[in-house]
Amino acid sequence: MTQWVHPFATGTAADRYLLGGKGANLAEMTKAGLPVPPGFTLGTTACHAFYDSGETLPETMWTEVQSAVQALEQETEKSFGGAVNPLLVSVRSGAPISMPGMMDTVLNLGLNDTTVRALAAQTGNDRFAFDCYRRFIQMFGDVVQSIPHYQFEHILDDVKSDVGAKDDQALTAEDWQRVIAGYRKLVERETGKAFPQDPYDQLRLAIEAVFRSWNNQRAIIYRRVHKIADDLGTAVNVQSMVFGNMGDNSGTGVAFTRNPSTGEPSVFGEYLTNAQGEDVVAGIRTPKPIAELAHDMPEIYTQFLQVCEQLEAHYRDVQDIEFTVEEGKLFLLQTRNAKRTAAAAVKIAVALVEEGKIDKATAVSRVDPDQLDQLLHPGIDPNAPVDELARGLPASPGAASGRITFDADEAEQWSKQGEAVLLVRTETTPEDIHGILAAQGILTSRGGMTSHAAVVARGMGKPCVCGCDALTINTRDGYARIGDRTLRKGDVISIDGATGRVLLGEVVRVQAELSADFQALLSWADEIRQLGVRANADNPEDATRARGFGAEGIGLCRTEHMFMAAERVPVVQAMILASTPTERGQALAALLPMQQDDFYGILKAMDGLPVTIRLLDPPLHEFLPNLEQLVTRQAVLQTRLQYENGAARTLIEQELADVSNLLGKVRQLHELNPMLGHRGCRLGITFPEVYEMQARAIFQATADLQKEGLNPQPEVMIPLVGVREELRRMKELVETTARSVEAETGQTLPCVIGTMIEVPRAALTADEIAEEAEFFSFGTNDLTQTTFGYSRDDAEGKFLHHYTTEKILPENPFAVLDATGVGQLIQIATQKGRSVRNDLKLGICGEHGGEKQSIHFCQVQGLNYVSCSPFRVPLARLAAAHAALVDPRT
Numbered sequence: 001m002t003q004w005v006h007p008f009a010t011g012t013a014a015d016r017y018l019l020g021g022k023g024a025n026l027a028e029m030t031k032a033g034l035p036v037p038p039g040f041t042l043g044t045t046a047c048h049a050f051y052d053s054g055e056t057l058p059e060t061m062w063t064e065v066q067s068a069v070q071a072l073e074q075e076t077e078k079s080f081g082g083a084v085n086p087l088l089v090s091v092r093s094g095a096p097i098s099m100p101g102m103m104d105t106v107l108n109l110g111l112n113d114t115t116v117r118a119l120a121a122q123t124g125n126d127r128f129a130f131d132c133y134r135r136f137i138q139m140f141g142d143v144v145q146s147i148p149h150y151q152f153e154h155i156l157d158d159v160k161s162d163v164g165a166k167d168d169q170a171l172t173a174e175d176w177q178r179v180i181a182g183y184r185k186l187v188e189r190e191t192g193k194a195f196p197q198d199p200y201d202q203l204r205l206a207i208e209a210v211f212r213s214w215n216n217q218r219a220i221i222y223r224r225v226h227k228i229a230d231d232l233g234t235a236v237n238v239q240s241m242v243f244g245n246m247g248d249n250s251g252t253g254v255a256f257t258r259n260p261s262t263g264e265p266s267v268f269g270e271y272l273t274n275a276q277g278e279d280v281v282a283g284i285r286t287p288k289p290i291a292e293l294a295h296d297m298p299e300i301y302t303q304f305l306q307v308c309e310q311l312e313a314h315y316r317d318v319q320d321i322e323f324t325v326e327e328g329k330l331f332l333l334q335t336r337n338a339k340r341t342a343a344a345a346v347k348i349a350v351a352l353v354e355e356g357k358i359d360k361a362t363a364v365s366r367v368d369p370d371q372l373d374q375l376l377h378p379g380i381d382p383n384a385p386v387d388e389l390a391r392g393l394p395a396s397p398g399a400a401s402g403r404i405t406f407d408a409d410e411a412e413q414w415s416k417q418g419e420a421v422l423l424v425r426t427e428t429t430p431e432d433i434h435g436i437l438a439a440q441g442i443l444t445s446r447g448g449m450t451s452h453a454a455v456v457a458r459g460m461g462k463p464c465v466c467g468c469d470a471l472t473i474n475t476r477d478g479y480a481r482i483g484d485r486t487l488r489k490g491d492v493i494s495i496d497g498a499t500g501r502v503l504l505g506e507v508v509r510v511q512a513e514l515s516a517d518f519q520a521l522l523s524w525a526d527e528i529r530q531l532g533v534r535a536n537a538d539n540p541e542d543a544t545r546a547r548g549f550g551a552e553g554i555g556l557c558r559t560e561h562m563f564m565a566a567e568r569v570p571v572v573q574a575m576i577l578a579s580t581p582t583e584r585g586q587a588l589a590a591l592l593p594m595q596q597d598d599f600y601g602i603l604k605a606m607d608g609l610p611v612t613i614r615l616l617d618p619p620l621h622e623f624l625p626n627l628e629q630l631v632t633r634q635a636v637l638q639t640r641l642q643y644e645n646g647a648a649r650t651l652i653e654q655e656l657a658d659v660s661n662l663l664g665k666v667r668q669l670h671e672l673n674p675m676l677g678h679r680g681c682r683l684g685i686t687f688p689e690v691y692e693m694q695a696r697a698i699f700q701a702t703a704d705l706q707k708e709g710l711n712p713q714p715e716v717m718i719p720l721v722g723v724r725e726e727l728r729r730m731k732e733l734v735e736t737t738a739r740s741v742e743a744e745t746g747q748t749l750p751c752v753i754g755t756m757i758e759v760p761r762a763a764l765t766a767d768e769i770a771e772e773a774e775f776f777s778f779g780t781n782d783l784t785q786t787t788f789g790y791s792r793d794d795a796e797g798k799f800l801h802h803y804t805t806e807k808i809l810p811e812n813p814f815a816v817l818d819a820t821g822v823g824q825l826i827q828i829a830t831q832k833g834r835s836v837r838n839d840l841k842l843g844i845c846g847e848h849g850g851e852k853q854s855i856h857f858c859q860v861q862g863l864n865y866v867s868c869s870p871f872r873v874p875l876a877r878l879a880a881a882h883a884a885l886v887d888p889r890t
Helices: 013-031 044-052 059-076 115-123 126-143 149-163 173-191 199-215 217-226 277-281 290-296 298-315 342-354 360-366 369-376 408-416 430-438 452-460 516-528 540-548 559-564 569-577 581-605 627-641 646-669 681-686 688-707 724-745 760-764 766-770 780-788 792-798 800-805 822-836 852-861 870-886
Strands: 005-007 039-042 089-094 105-109 235-240 251-256 268-273 319-326 329-337 388-391 393-396 399-405 421-425 441-444 464-466 471-474 479-482 485-488 492-496 501-504 532-536 554-558 610-614 713-718 752-757 775-778 841-844 865-868
Touching: 005 013, 005 059, 013 039, 013 044, 013 089, 013 235, 013 298, 013 329, 039 059, 044 059, 044 199, 044 235, 059 199, 059 235, 089 199, 105 126, 105 199, 115 126, 126 149, 126 173, 126 199, 149 173, 199 217, 199 235, 217 430, 251 290, 268 290, 290 298, 298 319, 298 329, 342 360, 342 369, 342 516, 360 516, 360 870, 369 870, 393 452, 399 408, 399 441, 408 421, 408 430, 421 430, 421 471, 421 492, 430 452, 441 452, 441 492, 452 464, 464 492, 516 870, 532 540, 532 870, 540 581, 540 870, 554 559, 554 865, 559 569, 559 581, 569 581, 569 646, 581 610, 581 688, 581 713, 610 752, 627 646, 681 688, 681 724, 688 713, 688 724, 713 724, 713 775, 724 752, 724 766, 752 760, 752 766, 752 822, 760 766, 760 780, 760 822, 766 775, 766 822, 775 822, 780 792, 780 822, 792 800, 822 841, 822 852, 852 865, 852 870, 865 870
Parallel strands: 399 421, 421 441, 441 464, 532 554, 532 865, 554 610, 610 713, 713 752, 752 775, 775 841, 841 865
Antiparallel strands: 005 039, 039 235, 089 105, 089 235, 251 268, 251 319, 319 329, 388 501, 393 464, 399 492, 471 479, 479 485, 492 501
């Protein structure tokens, strides 16, 4: 028979997939004898049963909950719904993987017209009791009864205005009773029923609401962003209440055992006296730094530091701790592994190794490869002039510029239109998750370093400045004021999440420098990984940058990018438009030294390392003017010709002849489906002189570098091969060119020739193709297009987002390698290719080469290397180490 309810004293940290992260850690802390208010957990199996039962609690489950409440009454010596010494509880979510702020919580549950009087009598504090009751009605109304939060806030603001109170702390018990009366009228008006008075009714409804919040919109978006499975479910924790709002010897706070922004080894956090937990995380009041607790409550501060040391030593990781002080007694409400910035993750991982708490492999596994992107993003140039408007709290590092909006929906809309957006709010709430996701950065006027905005921004690697007191926002009229400056919706500002600065306009940014800790962590990753990591680079600058990031060569050099420079376009067009072989030869002769310089620079930058150079791949018409623009120009000239005479007419006639000639050639080259048309090796076979020129440029550059005493290692890649004969002919052309250059220069030249596998037939006949190829490089961008039958640009612009949202596809296959379909082709090609040539070198060079799930696939398939953009090389090095750590073969 399924056990639905698990008392805290019966679980362990290992049970997180049953008890959720929060429940498992509450159980672990309870066993360790730490001051945890007693309670019980409804596990994730209960969540699944709730949904299977049509979003209602099965009666067997509810019976267990009632028994657990009775046991809690005995343990606490309190009565649930009692007129004396009432038991109040919190109902909180807790998923197996932390999702801070995404699901719902109800506090002070069990209060009603009777128990609020009992609480007041027991504590001798009417104001406290009625404050708790109004909080409960507001949270229950919002979470359980779906009454918008702002409707309660309007009632509270009206009462504060009537009595002249600036903040909640100034309200009296009588004021809170007025607020409660207004809240109850609101509930009855919105639901048609009086606010529920039976605590067991309250509890059942609250548990169901928290389970239901697993599938609220913000939780769904968060899971999608962080790749958390939808079928995990959430646990629900029912815990006896302790109160931080019982006076100045009470309080609540959130703290980290180390700084989650910088990784500095000191307790970091915030607290509020005479407050409940949501006051801190919701940004309603700007809290105090945790260090000031040493002055306000010195004994509690000393005890709390000891608890922090104990928890970090136990979990061997930085902890995010929620605590409450009730009349001078410390209670722990939660601990979990802390969300942290990339810089902090790296620093903390290295520090824990140096302190002997974890080994190098654990340190490497603790840093998410996706986070490293944050460290490679530019910051504000310290030498650039800036116009500083104000300063807030540096909640999440990095620099961002964008047009300001005060609305999360608008931020999402503008971002989809290609705008860089900054989301500016008084404070953010979980409902803003889609706007935070769309924005370049977040700025709030209230809230601290542990507010919702700060925690979520750090987890996403977005710059964030919180608690900017100088900022006041008028969302209704669409403007904000900072000092004497007025900022309108759409104005451009910048934020510096490392210093808390708010700056006017767009700022100059500079590339980040890699720290010693970063380099150390990557060196440990290099010791672990088995996959090589190369870079995609098309010029010496990118090649040099990639080598600086640790690239072990170039896996893809796209020669067509070299033809796009303004001074080369006329020469390329002359080559394409040539009417005779002689004319084409003249244009190619002009291109040869340009290409040779390109290859010389790239091979020199990668001296001693392999450089895979792909011969010209795209259709020739891509180098010509746009067809529609030419048609428009022709029509304009024909119209003008009707109104001109003399010399002007002659000039127009000449231009019209040139445009018409060019238009004819463009139409001749135009293809209905160019991706599947006259490109790649098909171009090389019909115009072999183009590939011969490129091969000559490669080998002449190689010979020049050899004469200088360097060790260039070119690898020539023939693109878009589908049948063996295509590769055989192109290979013969390249080898003949190499021998010719050897004869001319007297140098012995390396001549490694392979192909890019990017059409399904190549993968299926890889054994035949391997007889001619020394390496395969899987071009997973095109292989995905040809396998799915999707045009990437059209798919991503039209329907792929809908496909992933509706779970037709688990991921965008152009971002994460489709292991089932495309991956099967790679597996077939690998097996067939190596059956013919056991030393066949295999790699991937599509954008998947820098994505961690795709890298894991490459590890499992036994590929030799991955190749990605230069800035993703560190990410790929770390991801390759992660893949090796979880590969059972290693």
